[in-house]
Amino acid sequence: xxxxxxxxxxxxxxxxxxxxxxxxxxxxxxxxxxxxxxxxxxxxxxxxxxxxxxxxxxxxxxxxxxxxxxxxxxxxxxxxxxxxxxxxxxxxxxxxxxxxxxxxxxxxxxxxxxxxxxxxxxxxxxxxxxxxxxxxxxxxxxxxxxxxxxxxxxxxxxxxxxxxxxxxxxxxxxxxxxxxxxxxxxxxxxxxxxxxxxxxxxxxxxxxxxxxxxxxxxxxxxxxxxxxxxxxxxxxxxxxxxxxxxxxxxxxxxxxxxxxxxxxxxxxxxxxxxxxxxxxxxxxxxxxxxxxxxxxxxxxxxxxxxxxxxxxxxxxxxxxxxxxxxxxxxxxxxxxxxxxxxxxxxxxxxxxxxxxxxxxxxxxxxxxxxxxxxxxxxxxxxxxxxxxxxxxxxxxxxxxxxxxxxxxxxxxxxxxxxxxxxxxxxxxxxxxxxxxxxxxxxxxxxxxxxxxxxxxxxxxxxxxxxxxxxxxxxxxxxxxxxxxxxxxxxxxxxxxxxxxxxxxxxxxxxxxxxxxxxxxxxxxxxxxxxxxxxxxxxxxxxxxxxxxxxxxxxxxxxxxxxxxxxxxxxxxxxxxxxxxxxxxxxxxxxxxxxxxxxxxxxxxxxxxxxxxxxxxxxxxxxxxxxxxxxxxxxxxxxxxxxxxxxxxxxxxxxxxxx
Ligand code: IVH
Numbered sequence: 001x002x003x004x005x006x007x008x009x010x011x012x013x014x015x016x017x018x019x020x021x022x023x024x025x026x027x028x029x030x031x032x033x034x035x036x037x038x039x040x041x042x043x044x045x046x047x048x049x050x051x052x053x054x055x056x057x058x059x060x061x062x063x064x065x066x067x068x069x070x071x072x073x074x075x076x077x078x079x080x081x082x083x084x085x086x087x088x089x090x091x092x093x094x095x096x097x098x099x100x101x102x103x104x105x106x107x108x109x110x111x112x113x114x115x116x117x118x119x120x121x122x123x124x125x126x127x128x129x130x131x132x133x134x135x136x137x138x139x140x141x142x143x144x145x146x147x148x149x150x151x152x153x154x155x156x157x158x159x160x161x162x163x164x165x166x167x168x169x170x171x172x173x174x175x176x177x178x179x180x181x182x183x184x185x186x187x188x189x190x191x192x193x194x195x196x197x198x199x200x201x202x203x204x205x206x207x208x209x210x211x212x213x214x215x216x217x218x219x220x221x222x223x224x225x226x227x228x229x230x231x232x233x234x235x236x237x238x239x240x241x242x243x244x245x246x247x248x249x250x251x252x253x254x255x256x257x258x259x260x261x262x263x264x265x266x267x268x269x270x271x272x273x274x275x276x277x278x279x280x281x282x283x284x285x286x287x288x289x290x291x292x293x294x295x296x297x298x299x300x301x302x303x304x305x306x307x308x309x310x311x312x313x314x315x316x317x318x319x320x321x322x323x324x325x326x327x328x329x330x331x332x333x334x335x336x337x338x339x340x341x342x343x344x345x346x347x348x349x350x351x352x353x354x355x356x357x358x359x360x361x362x363x364x365x366x367x368x369x370x371x372x373x374x375x376x377x378x379x380x381x382x383x384x385x386x387x388x389x390x391x392x393x394x395x396x397x398x399x400x401x402x403x404x405x406x407x408x409x410x411x412x413x414x415x416x417x418x419x420x421x422x423x424x425x426x427x428x429x430x431x432x433x434x435x436x437x438x439x440x441x442x443x444x445x446x447x448x449x450x451x452x453x454x455x456x457x458x459x460x461x462x463x464x465x466x467x468x469x470x471x472x473x474x475x476x477x478x479x480x481x482x483x484x485x486x487x488x489x490x491x492x493x494x495x496x497x498x499x500x501x502x503x504x505x506x507x508x509x510x511x512x513x514x515x516x517x518x519x520x521x522x523x524x525x526x527x528x529x530x531x532x533x534x535x536x537x538x539x540x541x542x543x544x545x546x547x548x549x550x551x552x553x554x555x556x557x558x559x560x561x562x563x564x565x566x567x568x569x570x571x572x573x574x575x576x577x578x579x580x581x582x583x584x585x586x587x588x589x590x591x592x593x594x595x596x597x598x599x600x601x602x603x604x605x606x607x608x609x610x611x612x613x614x615x616x617x618x619x620x621x622x623x624x625x626x627x628x629x630x631x632x633x634x635x636x637x638x639x640x641x642x643x644x645x646x647x648x649x650x651x652x653x654x655x656x657x658x
Contacts (some may be wrong), residue, residue, distance in 0.1 A: 002043060002046075002047050002050060003050045005043065006040065006043050006044065006047070006050045006051075006052070006055075007052075009036055009039060009040040009043070009054065010040065010052060010054065010055050011126070012270065013033070013036050013037060013040065013056045014054070014056060014151075014152070014153065014248055016028045016033055016036075017056065017148060018151070018155075018241055018551070018603075019150060019432050020266070021149045021243050022081050022149075022238060022241060022242065022243050025307050028615070035298060037056065037057070039256070040055065040056070040057060040447065041057050044057055053124055053142060053152065054124055054125070054152035054153035055126075055152075057150065057151075058145050058146075059145060059147075059148060059205055059208060060146065060205065060208050060555060061142065061143070061145075061146045061203070061204030061205040061208035062204060062207070063142040063204050064203045064204070065202050065204075065206075066202065067140070067202070068138035068140060068200065068202075068570050069139040070132075070136050070137075070138060070635075070636070071127070071129045071136065071139050072135065072136050072635075072636040073117060073129070073132075073134070073135065073136070073137060073138055074161065074220070074566040075220045076134050076135055076643070077115060077117060077131040077132075077134050077137070077163065077646045078133075078134055078297075078298055078299055078526075079131075079298065079304070080280065080293070080299065080302045080303075080304040080352075081297075081298050081303055081304065082278075082296055082301050082303075082304050082306050083303055083304070083305050083306070084305070084306055084308065085308070086259060088252075088305075088398075089255065089258055089259060089262070089281075089305060090255055092281065092303050093254075093255040093258065093434075095300075096174055096283060096288075096292065096300075096301075098285065099288075099291050099292050099300075100285075100288040100291060100292065103283050103284070103288060104251055104252065104253050104283075104284040104285070104286070104364065105251065105252045105258060105260060105281050105282060105283055105284055106230045106231055106234070106249055106250070106251055106280075106281070106282045106284050106343060107249065107250045107251070107252050107261040107262065107265070107277040107279055107280075107281055108217060108245060108248070108249045108279065108280045108281075108282070109245055109248050109249075109265055109272070109279060109280070110276055110277055110278035110279055110280045110304055110305075110306075111164075111165035111167050111215050111217075111245075111274065111275075111276060112165075112190075112192050112274075112275040112276055112277040112303070112342055113162070113165040113166050113167025113168065113191070113192055113195045113196075113215075113274075113275075114130060114131065114165065114166050114167075114190065114192065114195055114196050114199065115130075115131045115163060115165055116128055116129065116130060116131070116144065116159060116163070116164065116165070116199075116214070116329045117129045117131070117137065117160075117162070117163050118144065118150065118161065118162045118163070118214075119160075119161050119222075120154055120158065120160050120161075120162070122157045122158070122159065123153055123154040123156055123157035123158055124152070124153050124154075125144075125145065125150065125151070125152050125153070126141070126293050127139060127141050128140050128143075128144030128150075128509040129141075129144075129252065130142045130199070130200075131445075132304055132481075132482065132639070133196050133620065133622075135636055135643065136565065136635075136636040136637075136638045136640070138200070140199055140200065142204040143198075143199050143200075143201060143204050143207040144166070144199070144214070145204070145553075146204055146208035146212070147166065147212045147213060148211075148213075148244075148404065149214045149215075149243045150214045151240070151241035151242060151349075153241075154240045154241050155239060155240055155241050156240060158225075160219070160221075160225070160240070160242075161219070161220050161221065162216050162218075162237065162240075162242065163216070163217065163218040163219070163220060164215050164217050164218065164237075164242070165214070165215045165217065166195055166199050166212055166213075166214055167191060167195050167212065167213055167214075167215065167274055168191040168192075168194045168195040168210065168211070168212055168274075169211070169213055169272060169273050169274050170191065170272075170273055170275060170481045171209040171273065172193040172194075172210065172212075172213075173188065173190075173194050173275075174226060175211075176188065176194055176198075176210060176211075177507065178588065182193060183473070186466075186475065188345040188346065188396070188475050189340040189343040189344055189345075189475070189476075189477045190275070190344070190477075191274070191275045191342065192275065192342065192544065193343075193475050193476075193477065194210070194473070194475070195210075195212055195253075196351070196480070196481060197416070197471065197475045197481070198210035198212055199212060200474065200481045201471075202228065203437070206370075211559065213240055213243070213274070214243065215243055215244065215245060215274075216234075216237040216242035216243065216244050216609075217237075217244065217245070218233065219233045219236070219237070222236075222286055223286065227283055228285065228286055228287070228597065229286060230282045230283075230284050230286070230289075231249075231251055231284055234246070234249060238577065243245045248265065248268070249271075251284060252281075258281060259495070261279070262279045262305060265279050266279075269307070275342045276305050276307075277306060277307060277341065277342060278304055278305050278306040279304075279305045279307075280302065280303075280304050280305075281303050281304075281305060282301060282302040283301040288301065289464060291564045307341075307651070309341060309370045309371050310340055310341050310366065310370060310371075311368045311369065311370045311380055312339070312340050312369050312370070312384065313338075313366055313367070313368050313369075313402065314336045314337075314338045314366070314367060314368075314369055315335060315336050315363065315364065315365070315366055315367075316333055316334075316335050316337040316361060316362070316363055316365045316366075316382075317334050317335055317336060317363065318334040318355070318363060318487060319331050319332065319333060319363060319394065320332045320334050320347075321397055321401045322401070322453065323400060323401065323402045323416050323421060323422070324425035327400075327415040327416040327417060327423055327424075328413050328414070328415055329351075329352075329397070329400070329401075329413070329414040329415065329416065330349060330350070330351065330352070331350040331352070331353070331355075331394075331396075331408060332347050332348065332349055332350060333347060333348045333349075333350050333354055333361060333379050334347050335347070335367060335369065336344065338369060340370060340371050340377060341371050343477060345369065345371070345377040346379070346533050348369060348376075348377040348378050348379050348521055349376075349378070350379065350414050352412050352414070353394075353396040353412070353414065354412050356393060356394045356472050357394075359379060359381065359382060360382055360384075360393070360394070361379065361394055361395060362382070362383055362387070362391040362392060362394060362428065363392065363566045364383045364387075364388050365381070365383070365386075365387055365388075365391065365393070366383040366386040366387075367379050367380075367381070367382050367383070368380040368383065369382055377428075383506055394569070396414065397414075400416035400418060400421060402416065402421050402422045402423055403416065403418050403420065403422065405417060405418035405421065406645035414571075423454070423576065425458065425459070426448060426449050426452045426462070427447045428507045429459075429460060429463075429504055430445050430448050430622075431507050432442075432463070432505040432506075432507065433448070433463070433494075434503060434505075435503045435616075436501075436578070437502075437505035438494040438501055438502065438505045438511045439494065439496055439497070439501065439503055439616070440463070440487075440490045440491055440494045441486065441487075441616075441618055442483060442486050442487040442490055443487065447479075447487075450476075450654055452598050454476075456469060459563060460505070460506075460563070460567070461563060461566045461567060461570070463494075464491060464567070464570040464571075464572075465570075466487075466488060466491060467488050467491070467492070470484060470488060470641055472481065472487075472489075472655070486620070489619065493568070494572075495571050495572045495573060496573050497572075497573060497577075498520065498526070498573070498575070498576055498577035498578075499520040499523075499525070499526060499529075499573070499574060499575055499576040500513075500516045500517040500519070500520035500575070500576060501516070502526070502573075502574070503516040503519055503520055503529070503568075504516035504517075506554075506560075506563075506564075508550060508551060508554045509550040509553075509554070510546055510547045510550045511550070511551065514542075515542070515543065515547060516538065518541070518542055518543065519540075519543075519551075520576040521578075522540050523620070524575065524576045525574055525575050525576070526568070526574035526575075528576070529555075530561070530564070531557050532551070532555070534549070534552050537551055537552070537578045538568050548656045550658070565571070577601070584613035584614070584657070584658075586613070586657040587610055587613035587614055587615035587657070588613060588614030588615065589614060589615075589629075590615050590616070590625045590626035590627060591615070591616045591617075591618055591624060591625050592607075592610050592615050592616065592617050592618070592625070592628070592629055593617070593618055593619065593620065593625050593627075593628045593629070593637055594606060594607065594617065594628075594629045594631070594639070595628060595629070595630055595631065595634040595635050595637040596630050596631030596632050596633050596634035596635065596636050596638065597632045597633060598629075598630070598631040598632075598651050598654075599632070599651060600651060600655065603631075606629065606654070619642040620637070621640040621641050621644065622644065623644055623646075625641070625644075625646050626647065627647045627648070627649055628641035628647070628648050628649070629644070629649050629650055629651070630649065630650060630651075630655050631651055
C-alpha cells in the first residue's frame with residue numbers, strides 16, 4: 001500500500017539522518033539517500049493525502065509567511081552573566097560553594113548563534129521560537145523545520161520543550177558569503193549574524209538553502225523526565241534524536257578541572273566546524289541548581305566564560321578621512337579584511353591627528369587589531385619591526401574630503417566649517433528623526449551616520465524606503481532583527497504625524513518647534529503652506545521678516561518641492577491634527593507601553609492623549625519604560641512589566657491621571 005511505503009520511507013530517511021547528524025556515523029551513501037528521498041517525494045506529490053508533518057521533504061521549505069507571530073515562552077529564556085578570566089572563574093566556584101557542597105559542573109562550548117526553543121507534542125515538532133527578549137519570541141517553526149539537525153519526530157512520543165543554539169557552520173558561512181558576493185549582495189559579518197538573518201526569512205525556501213544547524217543544550221523542565229543532572233539532560237537530548245556537543249562537553253569536579261577544560265576548548269576552537277565564543281559552565285546537579293536559584297536577571301547556577309579578545313595582524317592599506325555631522329574630521333584605518341572574534345573587519349577609527357601621531361600609523365604598516373568592548377574594532381599597535389623602509393609618516397589633511405573647504409582646528413580635532421558640506425546632510429537627517437520632529441524611535445546619531453555612509457540614507461525621503469532593505473539591514477553588525485523591525489515600525493508610524501512635526505523636521509532655517517506649530521495651525525495643510533506669500537506670512541502673529549524670508553526661500557527651491565511631493569507620495573500625512581499640548585507631569589517625559597483592550601477609547605486614542613501631555617508611546621517593555629497601561633486581556637508585555645517591576649496602570653487610573 002502507498003501509505004505504508006511512505007511511512008517506511010520516512011522511517012528509513014529519518015533514521016539515516018539521525019545516524020548521520022546525531023551519531024556522526026553515516027550508514028547510507030548519498031546516492032542511496034537521494035533514491036529514497038526522491039521516491040518519497042514523488043509518492044507524496046501523487047498522494048498528498050498521505051504526506052506527513054514529520055516528512056523529511058518538509059525540510060526544503062516553501063511556506064511563505066507575512067510576518068512572524070509573537071509567542072510567549074512558558075518559562076523565560078534567560079542567559080548567563082559573562083566572565084572573562086581565570087580569577088572570575090575561581091570567584092564563581094567560590095560563590096557556588098557557599099551554597100552547595102562539592103559542586104560538579106558541566107563545561108560546554110558556548111555556541112555562537114542564537115538560542116531557540118523547540119516544542120514537541122507527542123514527539124512531533126509543533127513550534128519553534130526565537131529567544132526574543134527572553135519573555136516573548138517569534139514563531140519560526142516553518143524555518144526551523146528546514147534545519148536538518150532538528151528532529152521533526154523524536155524517538156519517544158513525549159511532550160517536551162528543548163532549547164539550544166541555531167547556528168551556521170563555518171563551511172556554510174563561507175559558502176553563503178561566496179554566493180552573496182557573486183550576486184553583489186553584502187556579505188554577512190559573522191556566522192551568528194548569518195544564522196540570525198537566515199532564520200528570520202519570511203520565505204522558508206531561503207532558510208532551507210542557508211543550511212543552518214541546531215545544537216541542543218538545555219531542558220527547561222528536566223524534572224518531568226526524571227532527570228537529575230545537566231549531563232543527564234544532555235544524554236537524554238541525544239537519545240531523543242538531538243545533536244549535542246557530546247564530544248566536547250565535559251564534567252569538571254573542581255575549579256582546576258574547569259580551567260583545564262576551558263583551555264582545552266580554547267585550543268580546539270579554530271579547528272571546530274562551528275564558531276564558539278566561550279565556554280558555558282553549569283552546576284551539574286539540578287537539586288543544587290534549585291538551591292542556587294536566580295538573581296533578578298540571571299540564573300546563579302551557571303555562567304558564560306567569554307574567550308579573550310583576539311588580536312589579529314593585518315596590513316594598513318589606507319587612512320581614510322570621514323566628516324562627521326558636526327563637521328569633525330576622523331581618520332580611519334582601512335586594512336586588509338581579517339576575521340577577529342568571528343567577524344570580518346576591515347576598518348577601525350583612528351580618532352584624530354594626535355592619536356595617529358601617537359600610534360605612528362603609516363600606510364603599509366603591519367598593525368594588530370582587536371575588538372574593543374567586543375564590537376568596535378581598534379588598532380592596538382604598529383609592528384614597528386616589520387615597517388618598510390620607505391614608509392611615509394602620517395600627515396593630517398588640510399581641506400575637507402567632502403567639499404574641499406579648508407579645515408579649522410579646535411582642540412585636538414579638525415573640522416570642516418562649510419554649512420553646505422554633505423556632512424551637514426547627516427545633521428539634517430538626525431534632526432528629522434529627533435523627538436520634537438518626527439519622533440522616530442531607535443535612530444541614534446551613529447546609526448544615521450552609518451546608514452548615510454553606507455548609502456542607505458541620503459535625504460529624508462530615504463527613511464521611508466529603508467524597508468526595502470530590511471533583510472540587508474538585519475545582517476548589519478550591531479543590529480538585531482528586532483531593532484531593525486522596531487526601527488522600520490517607528491518609521492512607518494511617523495507617517496501619521498501631524499503637519500507641525502513634519503514642518504519642523506524639514507529643517508527650514510529659523511523654523512523651530514514653536515514656529516512650525518504656528519504655521520501648521522494657521523495653514524492646516526501642506527498645500528496651503530506651500531502656496532503662501534511673503535505678505536501672508538508676515539501677517540501671522542509671531543512670524544517675523546527673517547522667518548518669512550527663509551520660508552519663501554525654502555518653498556521656492558525646486559529640490560525642496562520635489563522632496564515634499566515624494567514624501568506625500570510615500571503616504572506621509574500632510575495635515576495638521578490639531579493636537580495642542582497640555583501640561584501634565586504624570587505624563588511629561590515618560591515612556592508608555594500599551595497592552596490589552598481599553599474600554600473607553602482605542603489604543604491609538606490613548607496614545608494621542610499621552611503624547612499631548614508630553615509622554616512617549618513605545619511598543620516594547622524595557623527597563624526604560626515608565627508606565628505600562630494595561631487593558632483587558634493584556635499580552636506578554638504585562639508579564640514582562642511585572643517581572644521588571646515597572647509601574648502598571650489600569651484604564652481607570654489612566655483616565656484619572658488624564
Ligand atoms: S544554556 C540560562 N548552554 O549563550 C541559560 N547556553 O548566556 C540557558 N549558549 O543565551 C542557556 N551555548 O544562547 C547554554 N552550551 C550552552 C550554550 C548556550 C551557547 C548561548 C545561549 C545563551 C547564552 C548564555
